[in-house]
Amino acid sequence: MSKSNRFDPEAGKDYGRCRDCDLTLETREDAESHMHSSMQDDGRGGRASHSVSVLNPPRQARIDSEVRWAVSGALDDAVAQLERLLRDASEDEISSALSGYPDFRDAWEGFCDER
Structure with missing residues (x-):
């Protein structure tokens, strides 16, 4: 049980x-x-x-929601850290470094588009 x-x-x-x-x-x-x-x-x-x-x-919808929040938070935190890199690196350099991380690259590009 x-x-x-x-x-x-x-x-x-x-x-x-x-x-x-x-x-x-x-x-x-x-x-x-x-x-x-x-x-x-x-x-x-x-x-x-x-x-x-x-x-x-239902249970799965509750779990899905928690996972969405966790992933969204991780992406937001990563973008904030990447934004700090702009002091010493260009947007293009950061985007290039994110080539192996498509979810993070998409979040970064979304941030750059909004700037």
């Missing part, structure tokens, strides 16, 4: 609630079905459905 931890969904709590009609949705499948069934023309040539607030995400 596994022990419950912070990634486990809360037992007995619904998956989410519709932001548009306040409908309670027990599972992700219920939410997807509701969004599909509420799809209609948006009056601007497109289509839109009701949106759902996820209140009790």
